[in-house]
Amino acid sequence: MSATPITLVPRDASVDHTIQAIVTGDQTAETCNTDLALGPWNFDTRPGYGPGSSMGDVIPVGAPRQGELPQEYRDTTEEDLARRIRAAKETLGERVLVLGHFYQREEVVQHADYVGDSFQLAGAAKASPEAEAIVFCGVHFMAETADLLSRPDQAVILPNLAAGCSMADMANIDQVEECWEQLADVLGDLDTPDEDGRVPVIPVTYMNSSAAIKGFVGRHGGIVCTSSNAHTVLEWAFARGQRVLFFPDQHLGRNTAKAMGVALEQMPLWNPRRPLGGSTPETLRSSRVILWHGFCSVHRRFTVDQIEQARREHPGVRVIVHPECPMDVVDAADESGSTDYIRRAIAGATAPTTFAVGTEINLVQRLAAEYPQHTIFCLDPVVCPCSTMYRIHPGYLAWVLESLAAGEVVNRITVPDEVADPARVALERMLAAKPPSSPALRAAPEARA
Numbered sequence: 195m196s197a198t199p200i201t202l203v204p205r206d207a208s209v210d211h212t213i214q215a216i217v218t219g220d221q222t223a224e225t226c227n228t229d230l231a232l233g234p235w236n237f238d239t240r241p242g243y244g245p246g247s248s249m250g251d252v253i254p255v256g257a258p259r260q261g262e263l264p265q266e267y268r269d270t271t272e273e274d275l276a277r278r279i280r281a282a283k284e285t286l287g288e289r290v291l292v293l294g295h296f297y298q299r300e301e302v303v304q305h306a307d308y309v310g311d312s313f314q315l316a317g318a319a320k321a322s323p324e325a326e327a328i329v330f331c332g333v334h335f336m337a338e339t340a341d342l343l344s345r346p347d348q349a350v351i352l353p354n355l356a357a358g359c360s361m362a363d364m365a366n367i368d369q370v371e372e373c374w375e376q377l378a379d380v381l382g383d384l385d386t387p388d389e390d391g392r393v394p395v396i397p398v399t400y401m402n403s404s405a406a407i408k409g410f411v412g413r414h415g416g417i418v419c420t421s422s423n424a425h426t427v428l429e430w431a432f433a434r435g436q437r438v439l440f441f442p443d444q445h446l447g448r449n450t451a452k453a454m455g456v457a458l459e460q461m462p463l464w465n466p467r468r469p470l471g472g473s474t475p476e477t478l479r480s481s482r483v484i485l486w487h488g489f490c491s492v493h494r495r496f497t498v499d500q501i502e503q504a505r506r507e508h509p510g511v512r513v514i515v516h517p518e519c520p521m522d523v524v525d526a527a528d529e530s531g532s533t534d535y536i537r538r539a540i541a542g543a544t545a546p547t548t549f550a551v552g553t554e555i556n557l558v559q560r561l562a563a564e565y566p567q568h569t570i571f572c573l574d575p576v577v578c579p580c581s582t583m584y585r586i587h588p589g590y591l592a593w594v595l596e597s598l599a600a601g602e603v604v605n606r607i608t609v610p611d612e613v614a615d616p617a618r619v620a621l622e623r624m625l626a627a628k629p630p631s632s633p634a635l636r637a638a639p640e641a642r643a
């Protein structure tokens with residue numbers, strides 16, 4: 195198979211600038227879709243996840259759509275939007291908290307009070323009771339989690355309602371309820387423990403899931419995990435259950451359980467479109483981890499070929515990938531870990547090092563700009579950001595902040611009580627099983643001004 199040359203990312207942290215340069219021909223790299231050079235408002239009314247890594251995924255019927263962004267936020271410059279965002283934040287002061295996920299575009303991250311992974315940002319939301327509003331620059335499940343963990347009167351705002359997550363959407367509550375019923379048919383009463391006190395199945399959901407799924411897990415004795423604490427959480431679950439039902443990300447589940455010594459034959463895949471998920475009753479009875487058929491389209495782009503090419507072209511390269519990558523990619527890498535693990539590994543390298551990173555390009559390009567003493571590049575040579583993270587543009591951030599300053603809360607995300615109460619139970623179990631590894635990063639004072 196012929197390999198594509200790996201492109202070293204430029205020192206400018208902005209992926210938007212890179213894509214613009216690709217489209218104008220000023221840079222020779224490739225992008226998966228030149229529409230990424232357009233404002234996301236061009237896609238708000240169209241079905242689908244929009245351009246980027248998950249554009250081929252099937253969007254569920256009824257997925258939230260964003261209403262029209264007022265013209266004044268679409269027809270202006272990057273500099274004007276940055277100025278307006280700073281001015282609105284100054285007017286609002288402590289009344290607003292802006293959170294930015296590591297995968298957000300640079301033009302948004304520069305305005306965040308805290309930057310981090312989904313778990314760290316949820317912690318930041320919980321630890322900021324003084325803010326009347328929390329503007330979450332990330333995706334829908336993150337805003338829901340912030341709503342679950344913040345004070346009831348704090349408004350959590352998602353700047354663009356179309357910023358969902360195709361992986362989270364791969365496990366819907368009806369399919370999960372149906373799966374639970376089918377498992378009860380095969381495994382017997384799911385609430386009855388064996389002689390060791392372990393029930394037949396403990397459901398475990400990745401943070402990247404809807405509040406409805408977290409609520410389901412909370413109601414059935416289960417727990418939430420993140421990519422940084424999945425091992426600890428699986429130990430917690432195995433102490434209480436004979437097996438685990440893990441959703442939505444098959445790769446995080448498989449990579450974590452395999453590292454704990456669970457045999458691949460004991461990890462059947464549950465395809466919600468097939469009876470018994472496509473397994474036999476015998477396979478389900480002898481299973482240790484039942485993996486939901488979900489994946490992240492960003493991390494599925496990484497391959498063993500890319501790693502081999504990086505090793506050929508950069509002898510001594512340190513390959514670090516996210517555990518949402520397929521198992522063969524994680525096995526071929528030197529290390530795997532959450533977004534915060536990747537950031538800390540690079541920050542902690544004392545000698546100049548070459549890093550090939552298997553995670554979303556916005557984080558990789560920012561790290562490359564932040565640590566010029568190292569050579570840092572994305573394993574995937576094609577510039578293909580997460581299509582839903584991309585939906586948050588500074589135009590939407592300016593709109594929600596100026597609306598707030600004018601006394602209007604737009605795009606509020608609220609989890610209904612009947613879902614929120616059990617979902618909080620599942621989150622609290624995770625917090626008790628293991629606290630966050632490190633807090634979200636407080637942004638430099640100039641970003642908070």
Ligand code: 13P
Pocket residue numbers: 310311312313401402420421490518532533534
């Ligand atoms: P974390 O933010 O938990 O590192 O997960 C990566 C991811 O895919 C977020 O959507």
Ligand code: SF4
Pocket residue numbers: 248297333358359360361362402490491492493554580581582583
């Ligand atoms: Fe979802 Fe993957 Fe995008 Fe994260 S990177 S929001 S898991 S599609």
